[in-house]
Amino acid sequence: MKVLSGxxxxxxGLVACMxxxxxxxxxxxxxxxxxxxxxxxxxxxxxxxxxxxDLIIRTLRVPRALVAALVGASLGVAGAIMQGVTRNPLAExxxxxxxxxxxxxxxxxxxLFGVSSLSAYALLAFVGAGVAWTTVYALGSFGGNGSTPAKxxxxxxxxxxxxxxxxxxxxxxxQQTLDQIRFWLAGSFAGRxxxxxxxxxxxxxxGLVLAFALGRQLTVLNLGEDVAAGLGQRTAWTRLGxxxxxxxxxxxxxxxxxxxxxxxLVVPHLARFLAGVDxxxxxxxxxxxxxxxxxxxxxxxxxxxxxxxxxxxxxxALVGAPLFIYLVRWRIKG
Amino acid sequence: xxxxxxxxxxxxxxxxxLDPRAALVTCTLALAAFAGVVANVGVGEYPIPPLDVVxxxxxxxxxxxxxxxxxxxxxxxxxLAAVLVGVALAVSGAILQGLTRNDLAAPDIIGINSGxxxxxxxxxxxxxxxxxxxxPPAAFLGALVVALFLYALAWRGRSSPIRLILIGVGLxxxxxxxxxxxxxxxxxxxxxxxxxxxxxxxxxxxxxxxxMLLPWLAVFLPLAFLRFRHLNALSLGDEVATGxxxxxxxxxxxxxxxxxxxxxxxxxxxxxxSFVGLMAPHIARRLAGPSHGGLLPxxxxxxxxxxxxxxxxxxxxxxxxxxxxxxxxAVVGAPFFLYLLHRSRKA
Numbered sequence: 001m002k003v004l005s006g007x008x009x010x011x012x013g014l015v016a017c018m019x020x021x022x023x024x025x026x027x028x029x030x031x032x033x034x035x036x037x038x039x040x041x042x043x044x045x046x047x048x049x050x051x052x053x054d055l056i057i058r059t060l061r062v063p064r065a066l067v068a069a070l071v072g073a074s075l076g077v078a079g080a081i082m083q084g085v086t087r088n089p090l091a092e093x094x095x096x097x098x099x100x101x102x103x104x105x106x107x108x109x110x111x112l113f114g115v116s117s118l119s120a121y122a123l124l125a126f127v128g129a130g131v132a133w134t135t136v137y138a139l140g141s142f143g144g145n146g147s148t149p150a151k152x153x154x155x156x157x158x159x160x161x162x163x164x165x166x167x168x169x170x171x172x173x174x175q176q177t178l179d180q181i182r183f184w185l186a187g188s189f190a191g192r193x194x195x196x197x198x199x200x201x202x203x204x205x206x207g208l209v210l211a212f213a214l215g216r217q218l219t220v221l222n223l224g225e226d227v228a229a230g231l232g233q234r235t236a237w238t239r240l241g242x243x244x245x246x247x248x249x250x251x252x253x254x255x256x257x258x259x260x261x262x263x264x265l266v267v268p269h270l271a272r273f274l275a276g277v278d279x280x281x282x283x284x285x286x287x288x289x290x291x292x293x294x295x296x297x298x299x300x301x302x303x304x305x306x307x308x309x310x311x312x313x314x315x316x317a318l319v320g321a322p323l324f325i326y327l328v329r330w331r332i333k334g
Numbered sequence: 335x336x337x338x339x340x341x342x343x344x345x346x347x348x349x350x351x352l353d354p355r356a357a358l359v360t361c362t363l364a365l366a367a368f369a370g371v372v373a374n375v376g377v378g379e380y381p382i383p384p385l386d387v388v389x390x391x392x393x394x395x396x397x398x399x400x401x402x403x404x405x406x407x408x409x410x411x412x413x414l415a416a417v418l419v420g421v422a423l424a425v426s427g428a429i430l431q432g433l434t435r436n437d438l439a440a441p442d443i444i445g446i447n448s449g450x451x452x453x454x455x456x457x458x459x460x461x462x463x464x465x466x467x468x469x470p471p472a473a474f475l476g477a478l479v480v481a482l483f484l485y486a487l488a489w490r491g492r493s494s495p496i497r498l499i500l501i502g503v504g505l506x507x508x509x510x511x512x513x514x515x516x517x518x519x520x521x522x523x524x525x526x527x528x529x530x531x532x533x534x535x536x537x538x539x540x541x542x543x544x545x546m547l548l549p550w551l552a553v554f555l556p557l558a559f560l561r562f563r564h565l566n567a568l569s570l571g572d573e574v575a576t577g578x579x580x581x582x583x584x585x586x587x588x589x590x591x592x593x594x595x596x597x598x599x600x601x602x603x604x605x606x607x608s609f610v611g612l613m614a615p616h617i618a619r620r621l622a623g624p625s626h627g628g629l630l631p632x633x634x635x636x637x638x639x640x641x642x643x644x645x646x647x648x649x650x651x652x653x654x655x656x657x658x659x660x661x662x663x664a665v666v667g668a669p670f671f672l673y674l675l676h677r678s679r680k681a
Contacts, residue, residue: 089496090438090503139672153437154616155675158668161609165664168533169657172526179522186518262507269500311518317511325504328497329487 002276010281013274017288021069024295028065029057032302063194068298068312069291070197071189071257072267074204074249076290077211079264080271080282081249084218085242086156087149092264093129093250096156099259100163101132102251103185111170111177121184122196122255126203129251135159137243148225187260187313189298200252207248208287214241215280222277260313263293266324273327293320356628359621363635367417370642374413375405377650407541415539415603416645416659417638418547420610422600424637425558427611428618428630429593433586434495440612441597444502447606448509449480450598454605455513455528459520469531470546470602477598480505484594498590534607534660536645543603550599554592559630561589609664610637613671620674640667 004013030041036053043049044057075093082091093099105128109115115124136159140152171178183190217238221228228235253260271285297315304310375391376382382390382401389395390405423441430439441447453476454469483505488498513532517525564585597611614637615629622632644662651657 088436088438089500090436090443095438095443139675150437151675155672157438157612158616158671158675161613161664162668165533165609165661165668168529169661169665172529172533172658175522175526178526178529182518182525186514261510265503265507310515314511314514314518317507321504321507321511324507325487325501328500328504 002272003274005276010275014284014288017285017292021288021292021295024292024299025065025069028068028295028299029061031299032056032061059193063197064189064192064298065295067192067197067256068189068295070201070204071253071260072263072290072292072294073287074207074253074290075260075263075294076267076271076286076288077208077283078246078249078253079290080268080279080286081211081214081218081242081246082264083268084222084279085149085239086153087222088153089269090265091153091156092262093246093254094259094261094264095160096153097132097136097160097163098129098246098250099254099261100160100167101135102126102128102254103259104128104163104167105131106184107167107170107177107181110181111174116180118191119196119199121258122199125258126200126251126255129254130247132159132163133243133247133250137239141239183311184258186311187258187316188301188309188311189257190309190311192256196256200256203248203252207245207252210241211245211249211283212280214238214245215278215283218242218279218283219277222279258311258313260294260316262317262320263290263297266320267293269324270327353623353628356622356632359618360628360631360635363621363632363639367420367635367639367642370639370646371410371413371417374416374642374646374649375409377646377653378404378409380404411541411544412536412539413642413645415544415547416536416642418544418551419536419600419604419607420614420637420639420641421555421634422547422551422596422637423607423610424614424618424633424640425555425630426593426597426600427613427637428615428633429558429589430499430611431615432629433589433593434499436496436499437616438612439499440608441593441601442606442608442611443506444484444499445480445506445509446477446594446597447601447608447611448506448513450474450477450601451532451606452476452509452513452516453479454531455516458528458531459516459524462521462524470543473605474598474602476509477594477601480509481594481598495586530658531605532660533658534601534605534663535658536604536641537656537658539603547599547603550595554595555634557588558592558596561585561592564589604641605658605660607641607660607663609660609667610640613667614640617667617671617674620671620677 004010026041030036030038034053034056036056040053041057044054048054048058079092082093082096083089086096102125105124106121109120109124115121136152136156139155139159140148171181217233220231220233221235221238225235228238250264267290268282268286270289271282275281275285294312294316297319298312300319301310301312301315372384372387376384376387380400382405386401387405390402391410395402427440430441430444431437433439450473454473457464457469457472484498484502487505488501517528520528601607615633618629618633618636621636622628640663641659644666645659647666648657648659648662
């Protein structure tokens with residue numbers, strides 16, 4: 001269940017992934033609602049003249065591509081951490097309540113106060129996600145024997161059900177709220193600009209650094225609580241660090257793009273398929289593959305029904321699920 | 335085994351093992367479900383005292399001649415449907431969790447709910463003129479299509495629970511994404527209606543729907559209950575199950591079939607209630623202990639009691655506004671489960 005073995009193969013794989021990601025980013029800048037030629041893209045950078053094409057590229061397309069990549073990387077890594085900590089291959093921000101908490105915060109604010117700006121959504125979503133995962137983590141770790149993967153998992157699932165039911169009831173009660181928020185709820189990069197990107201960049205960066213620093217600990221923890229403790233790890237600290245990283249990463253991504261499901265689930269599986277079980281490799285691979293997936297899904301969402309746009313949350317599933325099923329069906333033994 | 339009572343009636347030719355705690359829990363939950371039915375039938379625009387409800391149910395003539403009609407024709411089917419839906423979903427979830435050894439396994443995770451949801455939402459949003467009577471068959475068809483895909487894709491000579499569930503998650507994601515397309519771009523009026531279906535509600539169910547559901551339960555509940563021993567063995571892993579003499583493939587196939595059929599038939603008439611299939615087994619396990627033998631009946635009763643009581647609360651809390659029971663199950667059930675989770679930790 002591992003394609004790349006050996007240090008050099010893994011490194012080479014990472015470099016190849018970066019190359020592919022770069023190509024995806026360029027394609028994301030090139031394709032979109034307005035038809036822009038490849039030369040216009042190049043000239044927007046080399047010879048900025050302030051034409052309409054240049055403006056579109058510089059202020060819309062490039063930030064959007066970068067947002068997609070960052071959100072994808074965050075979701076991939078957050079999913080990998082969650083799957084590692086809960087030791088459950090189904091764990092991801094969408095299933096364990098993080099997205100649902102963010103959605104509830106945003107929908108409640110729209111319902112109660114008529115909030116309507118993207119940056120307000122972002123702040124609320126981040127807070128909601130943070131509160132949700134803190135609650136899951138706290139509920140999963142109270143009591144004598146501390147946090148166990150099973151407790152964390154079921155507590156997350158229960159809170160997810162609670163939050164999404166409350167969200168649904170608000171949406172059913174108020175058609176106006178539903179109409180205003182349904183596009184956001186599907187998960188989308190439309191209209192995300194540079195300022196929003198700069199707002200969340202520090203959090204995502206901190207989350208990624210923390211996550212990569214925890215790589216070795218997560219690998220050991222994945223072997224089991226007892227093994228990890230026996231090898232001298234302070235598992236409580238590892239879990240706490242992981243929880244903080246999840247809040248930073250999943251919180252920022254839902255803040256920027258809305259609740260995108262499935263990416264956090266599928267990406268770590270792809271990463272493990274390539275890189276095995278060592279989290280020092282799984283995490284960077286998850287970041288790059290997640291970025292690729294979301295950038296590609298975003299491109300697809302923009303060109304499929306041009307000039308109409310499909311939310312990226314929908315396209316992630318439509319692009320990612322067939323790939324995932326293919327892997328599980330034909331490639332992964334089990 | 336400690337705390338178990340072995341029953342050997344008929345001179346020991348048949349033997350039964352009884353777990354007193356599980357039996358007690360199951361009986362209590364059954365009583366709760368019955369109380370839920372009585373309460374549910376009693377409330378409404380025309381309140382009926384509980385005693386008269388019970389008398390009408392038993393066919394005894396009451397002081398008021400209308401009671402019997404109101405109870406047995408108008409209100410009983412809804413309450414009964416709530417119990418049956420809860421039982422079906424809960425058992426379906428318990429089977430999947432036992433089979434895959436995964437706490438998150440549930441009919442909605444493997445796409446049964448999302449398949450039904452996609453079909454129903456498509457019908458509501460794209461063909462608003464079609465009568466609501468076609469919703470149950472359409473939803474059932476949607477669930478069936480997902481189940482067939484699941485079977486075709488997950489089967490490779492020998493099945494594997496984790497592959498089954500991962501492929502189910504993939505299928506579920508596709509169906510959910512297509513549903514989201516409808517929700518995002520549909521007419522707001524219809525979308526709102528579709529959301530109510532997606533939360534799940536037993537509003538307006540009549541004997542017709544109860545009789546639609548009943549055959550499925552009659553076939554697949556006994557199947558599930560008779561196979562519980564194998565679920566016990568399968569939970570220990572393939573090697574152990576084979577070692578204990580189980581025909582792993584056959585048992586697993588039957589159990590998956592039962593689980594899918596139960597969930598699909600329940601979702602078809604009541605909408606995509608998501609909480610029960612996932613959480614009823616966990617709640618039951620914390621109340622009754624881990625053995626599948628005791629677990630399945632306890633889970634069934636947990637599910638039944640949950641949905642009928644949730645429906646009762648949903649009807650009475652903010653009357654005359656009705657809250658769909660799909661919402662109440664989660665809003666009341668989740669804190670209760672978290673309390674159980676917290677409590678069982680101290681033990």
